[in-house]
Amino acid sequence: MLSGTSLLFGDDGVELDSGATAWMLTSTALVLLMIPGLAMFYGGLVRTKNVLGTMMHSFTAMGIMSVLWVICGYSMCFGGNVLGGWFGWNPEYVFLSGIDTSIMEGGVPEYVFSMFQGKFAIITPALIAGAFAERINFKSYCVFIALWGLLVYNPLCHWVWAEDGFLFNLGSNGAIDFAGGTVVHISAGVSGLVAALYLGARRGYPSDDMAPSNLVMTMIGAGLLWVGWFGFNAGSSITSGLSTAQALTATQAAAAAGALSWMIIEGLHQGKATALGLVSGILAGLVAITPAAGVVQPMGAMVLGLAASAVCYLAIILKNKWGYDDTLDAFGIHGVGGIVGALLLTFFIRDSWMEEAAAMAEGGTWTVLQQLGVQTVAVFIAIAYAALLTLVLLWILNKTMGLRASPQNEMRGLDNAYHGERGYGMLNPN
Numbered sequence: 001m002l003s004g005t006s007l008l009f010g011d012d013g014v015e016l017d018s019g020a021t022a023w024m025l026t027s028t029a030l031v032l033l034m035i036p037g038l039a040m041f042y043g044g045l046v047r048t049k050n051v052l053g054t055m056m057h058s059f060t061a062m063g064i065m066s067v068l069w070v071i072c073g074y075s076m077c078f079g080g081n082v083l084g085g086w087f088g089w090n091p092e093y094v095f096l097s098g099i100d101t102s103i104m105e106g107g108v109p110e111y112v113f114s115m116f117q118g119k120f121a122i123i124t125p126a127l128i129a130g131a132f133a134e135r136i137n138f139k140s141y142c143v144f145i146a147l148w149g150l151l152v153y154n155p156l157c158h159w160v161w162a163e164d165g166f167l168f169n170l171g172s173n174g175a176i177d178f179a180g181g182t183v184v185h186i187s188a189g190v191s192g193l194v195a196a197l198y199l200g201a202r203r204g205y206p207s208d209d210m211a212p213s214n215l216v217m218t219m220i221g222a223g224l225l226w227v228g229w230f231g232f233n234a235g236s237s238i239t240s241g242l243s244t245a246q247a248l249t250a251t252q253a254a255a256a257a258g259a260l261s262w263m264i265i266e267g268l269h270q271g272k273a274t275a276l277g278l279v280s281g282i283l284a285g286l287v288a289i290t291p292a293a294g295v296v297q298p299m300g301a302m303v304l305g306l307a308a309s310a311v312c313y314l315a316i317i318l319k320n321k322w323g324y325d326d327t328l329d330a331f332g333i334h335g336v337g338g339i340v341g342a343l344l345l346t347f348f349i350r351d352s353w354m355e356e357a358a359a360m361a362e363g364g365t366w367t368v369l370q371q372l373g374v375q376t377v378a379v380f381i382a383i384a385y386a387a388l389l390t391l392v393l394l395w396i397l398n399k400t401m402g403l404r405a406s407p408q409n410e411m412r413g414l415d416n417a418y419h420g421e422r423g424y425g426m427l428n429p430n
Helices: 004-008 018-045 048-078 091-096 110-131 138-161 181-199 215-237 242-270 275-289 298-322 330-348 351-360 368-400 407-412 414-419
Strands: 080-082 087-089
Touching: 018 048, 018 110, 018 215, 048 087, 048 091, 048 110, 048 138, 048 414, 087 138, 091 110, 110 138, 110 181, 110 330, 138 181, 138 368, 138 414, 181 275, 181 330, 181 368, 215 242, 215 275, 242 275, 242 298, 275 298, 275 330, 298 330, 330 368, 351 368, 407 414
Parallel strands: none
Antiparallel strands: 080 087
16 A cells, blocks of 8 residues: 555655646546547437447547557657657656656646546547548548547647647747647648548538438537536646636636527528537537637637637538538538637737736737737648648558548448448438
């Protein structure tokens, strides 16, 4: 049995904060809950013959990305700069071998911090799958998310969240991305758009009936995502205190405002408010507040939710007009919502944050326009890097393995073609 002292202090003498640790353990579980929530959300939106295959994309990411995270992902994200700061590396983080008794400055065991961050590495590539659902080869998908995690997610994470990342240190107080607007949603949304365009539309799109198979399941999935998002955002404070409460409150306000905004817009535009529209508004609000949760007050959070809902609604209208097949609107919700949140947050930053930034700036001043410039640079870099690397990966995989399901398998349905099963065994798979 471990001694009492070893339970309270790490090898470096930092005292364990049991309250913060308990909250971070809870937050880690909440973020993991988002993965089956996403699986249900996506699974209910596809046709019956592809429900299981679509849900497998999310659950498979839990296995692949978790293994890669333990082996090298944590090291690549939070280790010291290598190759000019392209990504990080710390031999002690490989297989998490050097953090067995490490307690971080805030009193949280480094194991807990690592596992919390690892859940973000799972959900980000899983989000991309919504863009090419119903037409991707399963083996190619598995290889794609592994390579994408290593070459796209890990470097972006290092640039934005590691202490020596160049976006973390851009400007006076760094690019603001409290919980993943840039690292998670913009990168996933843009990569999803590139993948959707590269693969082309589903067979029969848009003329065939491709209505969702189970909107009830989609709504339950959205509810799980909303609950899990409290861990996603409030847990990103890596503490249990005032900043945690601020982020949690902002998250609730933005999600509710996004849902209400979408219902009103849809009601005015189409004459009725739909269940799919409601959950889309919830997600738009949640995505937009993700980068801003730690720096805006409730009124600003509500404005972000309202604005993101309106812009995402327009983005989906334009998608339908232009005819590209982003199956489940990965770009329309996550990419667009992430961009809206990352840029508009600038106009609602707490005075205390701006005062701190000014104190660190040359000349002792820091303006909203200067921070907007920093945010714009970070957004542009995330878009350009994710798009370019995703295109390269898709091209390589298409030439070596083939990306798209065969016409026969696509018509047959991915559930049976790749998994030998049916999501609804007693129903016609078509």
